Amino acid sequence: MPERGWTYRGVLALLLALAAALPFAAQALDSPASIGIATQMACFAIAAASLNLILGHGGLVSFGHAAYFGLGGYAVGILWEHFRLGEPIFGLIPGSNELLVTLPTAMLVSGLAAAAIGALSLRTSGVQFIMITLAFAQMVFFLFVGLKQYGGDDGLSVRRHNLVPGLDLRDPAQLYWLCLGILAVWLFLLHRIIGSRFGRVLEGVRQNERRMAALGVSTYPYKLVAFVISGVGCGIAGALMANYLRYVSPEMMSWQRSGDIMVMVILGGMGTMLGPVLGAVALVGLEYTLGGLTEHWPFFLGPILLLVVLFLRGGLMGLFGVRRGSG
Amino acid sequence: MAEPLLRAEGLVKRFGGLTATDDLSLDVRTGELHALIGPNGAGKTTLIGQLTGEIRPDAGRILLLGQDVTPLSAARRARMGLARSFQIVQLLDDDTALANVALAVQAHQGHSFRFWRRAATDASLTTRASALLEEVGFDLARSGRRAGDLSHGERKVLELAMALASEPRLLLLDEPMAGLGPSESLRMTETLRRLKGRIPMLLVEHDMDAVFALADRITVLVYGRAIATGSAEEIRADPAVRDAYLAEEHG
Ligand SMILES: Nc1ncnc2c1ncn2[C@@H]1O[C@H](COP(=O)(O)OP(=O)(O)O)[C@@H](O)[C@H]1O
Ligand SMILES: [Mg+2]
Numbered sequence: 001m002p003e004r005g006w007t008y009r010g011v012l013a014l015l016l017a018l019a020a021a022l023p024f025a026a027q028a029l030d031s032p033a034s035i036g037i038a039t040q041m042a043c044f045a046i047a048a049a050s051l052n053l054i055l056g057h058g059g060l061v062s063f064g065h066a067a068y069f070g071l072g073g074y075a076v077g078i079l080w081e082h083f084r085l086g087e088p089i090f091g092l093i094p095g096s097n098e099l100l101v102t103l104p105t106a107m108l109v110s111g112l113a114a115a116a117i118g119a120l121s122l123r124t125s126g127v128q129f130i131m132i133t134l135a136f137a138q139m140v141f142f143l144f145v146g147l148k149q150y151g152g153d154d155g156l157s158v159r160r161h162n163l164v165p166g167l168d169l170r171d172p173a174q175l176y177w178l179c180l181g182i183l184a185v186w187l188f189l190l191h192r193i194i195g196s197r198f199g200r201v202l203e204g205v206r207q208n209e210r211r212m213a214a215l216g217v218s219t220y221p222y223k224l225v226a227f228v229i230s231g232v233g234c235g236i237a238g239a240l241m242a243n244y245l246r247y248v249s250p251e252m253m254s255w256q257r258s259g260d261i262m263v264m265v266i267l268g269g270m271g272t273m274l275g276p277v278l279g280a281v282a283l284v285g286l287e288y289t290l291g292g293l294t295e296h297w298p299f300f301l302g303p304i305l306l307l308v309v310l311f312l313r314g315g316l317m318g319l320f321g322v323r324r325g326s327g
Numbered sequence: 328m329a330e331p332l333l334r335a336e337g338l339v340k341r342f343g344g345l346t347a348t349d350d351l352s353l354d355v356r357t358g359e360l361h362a363l364i365g366p367n368g369a370g371k372t373t374l375i376g377q378l379t380g381e382i383r384p385d386a387g388r389i390l391l392l393g394q395d396v397t398p399l400s401a402a403r404r405a406r407m408g409l410a411r412s413f414q415i416v417q418l419l420d421d422d423t424a425l426a427n428v429a430l431a432v433q434a435h436q437g438h439s440f441r442f443w444r445r446a447a448t449d450a451s452l453t454t455r456a457s458a459l460l461e462e463v464g465f466d467l468a469r470s471g472r473r474a475g476d477l478s479h480g481e482r483k484v485l486e487l488a489m490a491l492a493s494e495p496r497l498l499l500l501d502e503p504m505a506g507l508g509p510s511e512s513l514r515m516t517e518t519l520r521r522l523k524g525r526i527p528m529l530l531v532e533h534d535m536d537a538v539f540a541l542a543d544r545i546t547v548l549v550y551g552r553a554i555a556t557g558s559a560e561e562i563r564a565d566p567a568v569r570d571a572y573l574a575e576e577h578g
Contacts (some may be wrong), residue, residue, distance in 0.1 A: 001549065009339070011424045013519065036361075044534075052416065126551070149395065192442065192443050193442050195443065195445045195446060195447065196441055196443055196444060196446055197433055197439040197440075197441040197442075197444070197446045197449075198439055198440060198441060198442045199442075199446070200426075200429075200430050200433060200439065200446045201430075201433075202437045203421075204419055204430055207419040207420060207422070208417055208418065208419055208420075208423055210381070210413075210417050211417040211418065211419065211489075212402075212408070212434075213380075213381070213401040213402045214379065214401065214405055214411055214413075214417065214490075215402075215405060215430070215431050215434040215435075215489070215492075216403075216405030216406040216434050216493060217401050217402055217434050217436070217439070218400065218402040218403075219402075221440075222440075225440070324421060
């Protein structure tokens, strides 16, 4: 499939239309729960696509992206909590239950955290970078475990969905459409970024940093900006997830979550637009199907992942003949 | 005499017990093609590494256009006009030949914090990239191939095009003909001859025919030391050079 051809665009439009029609199919098949599953898939797809920007295109193996996912969720949770209590945060910032406030806040908070953590982590590379991003994520995790006023270990309930003008997020279908719409917009933005001059530098970082230096490019600021964009994306995903679950907890930022997001990218196909989406659909889907069959599902998930990684170069997208650089 | 373009003064680089660069001084003058020859392991690549900023010398300093660049990063020096090729070609193997050169052109045009416009169809990048490929004799019909799938000779030429993209004030070439077939070598020699005079070069090369054909001056490196510098005739006639190097190469 040529990346810019009309066939390719047609396939994308068709996929989006099919995804948008899912709630009707769920109703027809009398399976309302599948709307919720699809919503989770969309949320994780946003997170995985964001990680793919730095992992698939920049070659930066961050093992701590659940931190930004969790921070996005907590932005929604904490703003709700203060809204509910009618007490401003630090006596200054009023709480909110408006998505048009909570979502930008989630993006800001996760972006700032990514800027701080990225600024330090990106001084290192290779295994050291993996370990330091993991270590920072663990620090954020334990910070929230310790924040008793926000529930500590037990997390925080968000009793009511955020309000959005013109939408009613209590309706699972509408919440799903919101997540799907944001996913589509985010994928398009990432697609533009990856094809831009900035994206080219990021590709250069992945493929040959030595060459980039010889061309006179100091890569650090580019890596940092990419890291922040990908953190912001995970924040969006977390904020939407918090609206779906109506609950946030430190579990959202655990290292297992970071691993899940990374597995989605690798499973689906690094460096492709739809790979992370496919990876999210596959992993969430597998968890539900295997989870329905046996409580030992993680035991079976491992070998499945191993088979995909061993036999499908380029992840699941490889099955469709789509490889890095071809779409 | 005018200030040399590049001057290395008393460079020393040790790897453990091995002194790869041993109190080495050398300059490249405006307009000249200066060849650096010496047996394998003499420290030529290590010297290039220090000049470009990838390797930090243990002692000595490097002046580029009269400015001390010793503490500057490789990227900073590149932005000052120092371009290079690598002995082991360094490309973006997943990208096409054209995209590789276009990225080099892009780097020369300034910062890359541009997030929206598609680089692959940006004529200000691709037109110039095509012209550069043509200039070095790269077969344009193959410019859409992945760099990783190109022949060794094409990769060498491609790297030269990338180095030229920055309109360098000085070009450091680390064995541009290594591994090339005879006809490819000749073509590369011709290309360098065309660039000569326009772009000053420091050329590391084992191909003696090419060196003697191209060089204005030659420096001979043995065990990290410059044992002689001079014109082709002077170097050919130098007994120390004959002993240390030429005899061995041709013998
Ligand atoms: N990173 C390194 N660590 C240890 N020894 C090195 C390193 N790089 C080069 N050397 C040694 O320094 C000497 C000079 O190497 P090099 O500059 O590559 O020589 P040339 O390019 O002239 O063939 C060789 O003996 C080589 O083994
Ligand atoms: Mg060498």
